[in-house]
Amino acid sequence: MAKGVYIHIPFCHQICNYCDFNKVFFKNQPVDEYIECLGKEMKMTVAKNPQAFERIETIFFGGGTPTALSPEQLERLLILVKEAIPMDAVKEFSSEANPDELTREKIKVLHRHGVNRLSIGVQSFDQELLRKLGRTHDNDHVYKTIQAAKEEGFTNISIDLMYGLPGQTMEQWQHTLKMALELQLPHFSAYSLIVEPKTIFYNLMNKGKLPLPGEDNEADMYNYLMDTMEKSGLEQYEISNFGKAGHESLHNLIYWDNEEYAGFGAGASGYLDGVRYSNHGPLKKYMEAIDQGELPILNRTQVDWKAQVEEELFLGLRKSAGINKTHFSNKFGKPVEAVFGDKIIKLVQDGLLVEENDQLKLSKNGRFVGNEVFQEFLLD
Known part of the structure; x- marks a missing residue:
């Protein structure tokens, strides 16, 4: 929804x-x-x-x-x-x-x-x-x-x-x-x-x-x-x-909470029903599709479980509050440590991540190299 x-x-x-x-x-x-x-x-x-x-x-x-x-x-x-x-x-x-x-x-x-x-x-x-x-x-x-x-x-x-x-x-x-x-x-x-x-x-x-x-x-x-x-x-x-x-x-x-949203217009992107999609960018192609009674979608990608957990981390960690471990476990059926355990341990030891109560978040030093931290959560 x-x-x-x-x-x-x-x-x-x-x-x-x-x-x-x-x-x-x-x-x-x-x-x-x-x-x-x-x-x-x-x-x-x-x-x-x-x-x-x-x-x-x-x-x-x-x-x-x-x-x-x-x-x-x-x-x-x-x-x-x-x-x-x-x-x-x-x-x-x-x-x-x-x-x-x-x-x-x-x-x-x-x-x-x-x-x-x-x-x-x-x-x-x-x-x-x-x-x-x-x-x-x-x-x-x-x-x-x-x-x-x-x-x-x-x-x-x-x-x-x-x-x-x-x-x-x-x-x-x-x-x-x-x-x-x-x-x-x-x-x-x-x-x-x-x-x-x-x-x-x-x-x-x-x-x-x-x-x-x-x-x-x-x-x-x-x-x-x-x-x-x-x-x-x-x-x-x-x-x-x-x-x-x-x-x-x-x-x-x-x-950043990795929730779903609709995107409308030329070149817009959206995320609905587990599918990420993007519209035609050129105005002519966008408007031609509409005039023919069709949605102007250029491509669709079904977001599988692997991509979902990756996105949950590198979107959620943009927030100062980070991600909630209980929420992650409830959403994906297993603890975040079961998916990214070794990477989390290394990033905490390097001073780039902080574990605080039930939250996992960037440290202040981690904010300077956020993109590098996020890349660590790409699964093989």
Whole structure:
């Protein structure tokens, strides 16, 4: 049974230099037709398996840039969502947003139709770094957008930040965190730059034209981030996420808890009835399938027991609370030690994992090398 719904809006007015998500330039795209196709996909999916959608708790608009849509397009999308998805149990309805695109009119539309959480892509408070990232907003956009959102009734607002950026110094990172915390928001996400293939940054890196801070400097930035957030009373509940109690991202927790969710839109992924699936990415292929009365699914993978236990570890260990041993045993029919015993012992001895009461979790040192720890839980 799905707990969450992800809806992908692949349109952007500006493509960021680091982004590898499925996206296209907004201009001259069939945006209105795409929105109608989203409505049809949602209705078809729910009709095929209504039981899976009886207790949807979260909905998330991601992209691309959902706020690239006009107020009228946003309103139409929100109407279609409410027509297709049972809303009775929804606790959190989130939308990603760009600071220079989230006008007060769009804020009003989102709030009026039940969106109660905003995730705003700020990334940095340094204008030169924003330019390198390909971002088009400035700090004034951030302040005005957040103030307008608060005035229109939003209390659950998060901003995204990035570190390990080309040419970024520790002083610039410290300044960004200072500016961010002065906003007195209940949630922050902070990610290190990962240079992905098929991005402008990837091409620059291959040409030797992307001066990154280096692993040691990036580790120092992450350590400063953790210490600063803790001193500010924000709990690190996941490797890259910090929030006040009661303001954790419920939608992202569905992923980290290895629960099921539906994904709608071009290039979206989902996990339903033990099957992970992904949709066609190109708009034409996605929309052609919908117009033919078919679901636009490109591939399906049945998640077997081996893959399930692997995912339970490397998703669950992203959370500061880690995984609960009793829950693991009840879910998979055997103790976690019976599956990963030797690996757990080694990682605990290396100081990367901690066993505390009934929890297994990353140590602080383990957070710096999380991906390396996760790889240890891939079964032969």
